[in-house]
Amino acid sequence: MARDILALAERLPFGVPTLILALALVLLIIRVVVRRSYRLPPSIRLSIVETLDATIFAALLSLVIIVFIVQAFFIPSGSMEPTLHVGDRILVGKFAYRIWEMKRGDIVVFQYPLNPNKDFVKRVVGLPGERVEIKEGLVLIGGRPLGEAYPTRLPGGDRACSSNYGPQVVPASSLFVLGDNRCNSEDSRFFGFVPFKNVVGRAMVVYWPMDRVNIVR
Numbered sequence: 001m002a003r004d005i006l007a008l009a010e011r012l013p014f015g016v017p018t019l020i021l022a023l024a025l026v027l028l029i030i031r032v033v034v035r036r037s038y039r040l041p042p043s044i045r046l047s048i049v050e051t052l053d054a055t056i057f058a059a060l061l062s063l064v065i066i067v068f069i070v071q072a073f074f075i076p077s078g079s080m081e082p083t084l085h086v087g088d089r090i091l092v093g094k095f096a097y098r099i100w101e102m103k104r105g106d107i108v109v110f111q112y113p114l115n116p117n118k119d120f121v122k123r124v125v126g127l128p129g130e131r132v133e134i135k136e137g138l139v140l141i142g143g144r145p146l147g148e149a150y151p152t153r154l155p156g157g158d159r160a161c162s163s164n165y166g167p168q169v170v171p172a173s174s175l176f177v178l179g180d181n182r183c184n185s186e187d188s189r190f191f192g193f194v195p196f197k198n199v200v201g202r203a204m205v206v207y208w209p210m211d212r213v214n215i216v217r
Helices: 004-009 015-033 042-069
Strands: 070-074 089-093 107-111 119-126 131-135 138-141 163-170 174-180 199-208
Touching: 015 042, 042 174, 070 199, 107 174
Parallel strands: none
Antiparallel strands: 070 089, 089 199, 107 119, 107 199, 119 174, 131 138, 131 163
């Protein structure tokens, strides 16, 4: 049942916050109608109104949580394997970077720079002011090889895909991001740097499927 509900939510032509807001509006209209429906006994009318009030409050609270605190996202591709798998569902902390600074190695969800209506998830590799270069698949920061402790898709890490990039200096208030699956990832090598303003939040946990539940690192 939970899988069916999640799948249905992903097919909606609008976002979950819009759905919640619409639901709250519908409930509010029903509440007004019920309050003015004097054919109902007062006790029943009061009971219905109280139930609707509680439901509207819960809907608005969930809207605040999704917009400002945490939001669920679906992983549609293998660009972050083996860290994140196709079909994983993650919770993203929108509050994270109000408390902590962005750092190398963080996995972030951001609005795709070429189409802000799409959300991407990648790993932060280059920070503002750093000179990023890729030589035969090896990532260099300031001319020095980057020791990447997080998992990469193939045993050879970056070098499994002999790509080259740069050198380029990461602009102020921007990030250079890469997918862990370097051989199959559309990332900063192709669409450029990600402005801080595009960052939605930090990936915190995988919450679905159940056998994949873990903290995102």
